[in-house]
Amino acid sequence: MKPKVMLVEIEKEEKEYFRKSLRKDVSIAFQEEILTEDNVEKYKDELKDTEILSVFVYSKITEKVIKSMPALKYITTRSTGYDHIDVEFCNKNDIIVSNVPVYGENTVAEHTFALILSLSRNIHKAFYRTARDKFDLVGLKGFDLKDKTLGVIGAGHIGLHVIRMARGFGMEVLAYDVNKQPFLAEILGFRYVPLDQLLKNSDVITLHAPLIEQTYHMINKENIQIIKKGALLINTARGELVDTEALLMALEDGIISGAGLDVLEGEALILEEHRLFSPELPQDSLQKLVRNHILLHREDVVITPHIGFYSTEAIHRIRRTTVKNIRAYIRGNPRYTVGEKKNRSKDLQPV
Structure with a gap:
């Protein structure tokens, strides 16, 4: 009997790809909605015999969600980050978790520079102005990137692509990373x-x-005060890396002259509108929503809806890697595993 895979957060056009690629290996079920504690009961009949679960970043795979799937043995997320999955609980219950470690270093890096250039040359302001048939230049003076200093926090796959691009612009580059590569x-x-x-x-x-625990609010009320006055802050990683309250304060005080954000703290709530009216909504979640609303209406902030990864090429790589991850698990040789179970997988080359 074929193992059952449930793919959640699936767009309509993705279904045919996965159905065609996996039909010989598994029985497939799809769910377009995100999966969280709030709606897991709704899908309990479909989930009870699910052995393989494929998710994206907005689903919150908590202990409660996992316990609703008694047959679950493998989770593969269609993302590099896996903080939306309770990996520790999975490890304790012999559930393997895999990710897509490499799919769009250049894709996210390009979007990073799209945000930088939008702010440095006031492209977002100019667009809205010309859309209203106004062509004056007041307030649109930008600045050159050449000879400016770019600070890259996290010089991994994506960070290194950003560094290459920055050097092409003639920028000086400083990097902070716990894992240094001097060569x-x-x-x-x-x-x-x-x-x-x-x-x-x-x-x-x-x-x-x-x-991770060590990077939560790594930009906070204390260290945001020492940022070079007038600097730009760009975040295409995870919203929770930045304390939104501190960011608003820094923008208001002129410490930061602009922010380019592809991710927001608590952004999953924006997608779950029904939760906004729940009496159980935590006070801190409501505060995050209010702060995000303030950011959305600031002229010195450019926000995109978590699309840094969202290119034709990157999506294809994510889908292809997810299919290969599922097949590798079925063959008994899971790859790209995370957490304590990672040692059981072969170190295969990224695709």
Whole structure:
């Protein structure tokens, strides 16, 4: 009997790809809606015999959600980050978790520079102005990136692509990362520095770190004060890396002259409108929504709806890797595993 896979957060046009690619290996069920504790009961009949679960970043796979799937043995997320999955609980219950470690380093890096250029040349302001048939230049003076300093927090796959692009613009680059690669720093022409030094000396700061306990609110009320006055802050990683209250304060006080955000703290709530009217909505969640609403209406902030990964090429790579992950699990050789179970997988080359 074929194992059952449930693919959630699936767009209509994706179904045919997965159906065609996996029909020989598994029985398939689809769910377009995100999966959370709030709606897991709704799908309990479909989930009870699900052995393989495929999710994206907006589904919150908590202990309660996992317990509703007694047959669950494998979760594969169609993303690099996996903070939306209770990996610790999975490890304790012998459930394997895999991710897509490489799919769009260049894709996210390109979007990072789209946000940087939108702010540095006031493209967002100019667009709205010309849309109203106004062509004056007042308030639209920008600045060159050449000879400016870019601070890259997280010099992994995506961060290194950003660094290459920055050097092409003629920028100086500082990087902060716990895992240093001195040879690459020499080849690409950047310097590793402590976080405080990066914040004090960068004209543009861009975040490419994973969301873990140590990086939660790594930009906060204390260190945001030392950022070079007038710098830009860009976040295409995870919203929770930045304390939104601190960001609003820094924008209001002129410490930061602009922010480019593809991710927001608590952004999942924006997608779950029904939760806004729940009496059980935590006070801190409501505060996050209010702060995000304020950010949305600031002229010095450019917000995109988590589309840094969303290119034709990157989506194809995500789908292809997800199919290969599922097949590898079925063959008994799961790959790209995360958490304590990662040692059981072969170290295969990214696709």
